[in-house]
Amino acid sequence: MSVVPFDQREGVIWLNGEFVPWADARVHVLTHGLHYASAVFEGERAYGGEIFKLREHTDRLFASAEMLDMVIPYTVEEIDEACRETLKRQGYRDAYVRPIAWRGSEMMGVSGQSNRINVAIAIWQWPAYFDPAHLERGIKLDIAEWRRPDPRTAPSKAKAVGLYMICTLAKHTAERKGYADALMYDWRGQVAECTGANIFFVRNGELHTPTPDCFLDGITRRTVIDLARRRQIKVNERVIMPEELPGFEQCFIVGTAAEVTPVGEIGPHRFTVGDLVRTLRADYLSEVQPKAAAAE
Numbered sequence: 593m594s595v596v597p598f599d600q601r602e603g604v605i606w607l608n609g610e611f612v613p614w615a616d617a618r619v620h621v622l623t624h625g626l627h628y629a630s631a632v633f634e635g636e637r638a639y640g641g642e643i644f645k646l647r648e649h650t651d652r653l654f655a656s657a658e659m660l661d662m663v664i665p666y667t668v669e670e671i672d673e674a675c676r677e678t679l680k681r682q683g684y685r686d687a688y689v690r691p692i693a694w695r696g697s698e699m700m701g702v703s704g705q706s707n708r709i710n711v712a713i714a715i716w717q718w719p720a721y722f723d724p725a726h727l728e729r730g731i732k733l734d735i736a737e738w739r740r741p742d743p744r745t746a747p748s749k750a751k752a753v754g755l756y757m758i759c760t761l762a763k764h765t766a767e768r769k770g771y772a773d774a775l776m777y778d779w780r781g782q783v784a785e786c787t788g789a790n791i792f793f794v795r796n797g798e799l800h801t802p803t804p805d806c807f808l809d810g811i812t813r814r815t816v817i818d819l820a821r822r823r824q825i826k827v828n829e830r831v832i833m834p835e836e837l838p839g840f841e842q843c844f845i846v847g848t849a850a851e852v853t854p855v856g857e858i859g860p861h862r863f864t865v866g867d868l869v870r871t872l873r874a875d876y877l878s879e880v881q882p883k884a885a886a887a888e
């Protein structure tokens with residue numbers, strides 16, 4: 593299968609207020625964001641021509657930037673509009689939206705106060721994050737050696753590029769061993785999240801999910817909690833220790849890219865893909881559709 597590299601795709605990218613041809617959206621090698629991880633980003637999905645919870649994502653982009661002492665030189669409204677306009681120009685109904693903000697090239701060194709804050713928005717088609725063939729039995733998760741950092745060690749709640757270094761390492765190890773992804777514990781040894789998605793467990797008809805005190809409180813996570821509550825399903829946000837894993841019946845992970853994906857295995861532990869996971873997946877896939885279309 594030949595895959596077109598990401599710097600050679602079709603269309604336009606919004607870059608610092610202008611639309612530029614896809615191939616021309618470049619940065620210099622001496623860019624602060626590249627050397628010192630001074631960059632934050634978002635991952636959004638458009639369904640039926642509308643970006644799901646766009647404002648929440650844009651708000652999080654600005655909040656992440658603030659956590660990295662960066663001020664995005666646009667308003668939230670301008671970034672929302674730029675995302676919508678880029679989607680329109682790309683001509684996609686269903687797509688993945690990637691805004692990113694990073695410190696530029698004016699200063700090279702640990703300090704970066706004078707660097708321009710650059711912003712780009714790129715949109716491409718990204719169907720399913722995990723092989724749909726695994727939906728029936730659930731994906732297999734490795735248990736990562738890497739742990740989500742103490743909030744005193746890193747700005748854990750920012751969607752900041754530096755936090756993905758350990759995610760990439762954990763995912764490489766997992767894939768090498770034949771797993772689709774990896775479950776990460778946090779620095780205390782509590783169950784935390786996956787490399788790009790939050791995690792839920794089911795026991796006796798109730799949901800259990802770790803309290804997001806040192807990792808991203810995902811927008812999909814919050815959406816799924818709302819959907820579960822609408823069905824009177826009890827949601828327990830709490831500390832979950834690895835010793836509890838054998839006692840859960842079902843498991844699934846949630847994220848913008850992953851949507852709601854059932855999990856069949858975590859290391860030695862087995863889970864069934866049951867009705868509750870299937871129902872919440874269906875609820876989520878209907879929730880993300882534009883409201884007007886859903887009413888038809």
Ligand code: PMP
Pocket residue numbers: 635785786787788789790807808809810811812813846847848849
């Ligand atoms: N955790 C991590 C590490 C992620 O990268 C993501 C994806 N952004 C999530 C959780 C889920 O967040 P969301 O539902 O907002 O996409």
